[in-house]
Amino acid sequence: MRVTVDVVGEGTHEVELGEDDTYVDLLEPLEYGRHEVSIVVEGQPVPEDQSVEVDHVRVLRLVQGG
Known part of the structure; x- marks a missing residue:
């Protein structure tokens, strides 16, 4: 399965x-x-351990700082 990953x-x-x-x-x-x-899939975060059932996801980098 090929998945498109859009890293925002x-x-x-x-x-x-x-x-x-x-x-x-x-x-x-x-x-x-x-x-x-x-x-994120369709605007909702997904559990990391869930099987992938879609062909497009978005990845949001979390901001850390001090």
Whole structure:
């Protein structure tokens, strides 16, 4: 399955996933950690351990600062 990953403000990537891969598996080729981003489908955050069933997601980088 090929999934389009739109990293807001940073570009779009095509990621190839296996049948049982989850949303967190989308991050591996993008070099983002699971604590750095929120994965959004149709405007709603999705659980990282849920199986991917769509062909387009948005990734929002979380802002940290002090």
